Amino acid sequence: MNRGDVWQIDIGGRSGRRPAVIVSRQAVIPHLNKLTVAEITSAGKGYPTEVSIGHKANLSKESYVQLDNIQTVPKSRFLKYMGALDAPTMRIIGRKIVLALGLEDCV
Numbered sequence: 001m002n003r004g005d006v007w008q009i010d011i012g013g014r015s016g017r018r019p020a021v022i023v024s025r026q027a028v029i030p031h032l033n034k035l036t037v038a039e040i041t042s043a044g045k046g047y048p049t050e051v052s053i054g055h056k057a058n059l060s061k062e063s064y065v066q067l068d069n070i071q072t073v074p075k076s077r078f079l080k081y082m083g084a085l086d087a088p089t090m091r092i093i094g095r096k097i098v099l100a101l102g103l104e105d106c107v
Contacts, residue, residue, distance in 0.1 A: 001029055001078070004090045006057035008080040009037060009073055019057075020073070021065055021085055023097065032075075038093065039069040049100040051092050057083030065093055067100040 001007075003026045010017050020037035022029070029035060042061040044050060049067040053059070059082065085093070098107055 001035065001075070002026060002084065003029065004085045004087075006040065006059070006082045006084060007037075007078045008082060010077045010079055011039070011071070011073065012077070015039070017079065019059060019063070019082060021057075021093065023070065023093065034072045034074050035078075036070060036072045038097075039066050039071075040064065041066055049096050051089065051096055053085060053089060056085055056089065059083075065096075067093065067096040070097065070100065 001022060003022055003024060005022045006019050008017055009020045019040040021040060022035050023038050024032065024035045040063050042063055044052060044064040047068065051065040053063050053065055098104060
């Protein structure tokens, strides 16, 4: 498992199974039982905290990373590896996380 990997995850509840991208920092991934992920959806809403990723990571539909939907999920809920996002896309995602959490004044 790596930062930028897209996995099919069982989030539970209403969300159920859906793709999500790992946003935890790489250095800690081997040591954690839970990883922070951002949900991926095919329904873009035009929010400033959304990143269009097209069909990257082998997604079957035009897709969007929703940075307002970040959560920490046990590794046991990661069901299937789908692919990975490239470094430039992950840099954009990082900037949108800062925006989503209102941390612009902290960086």
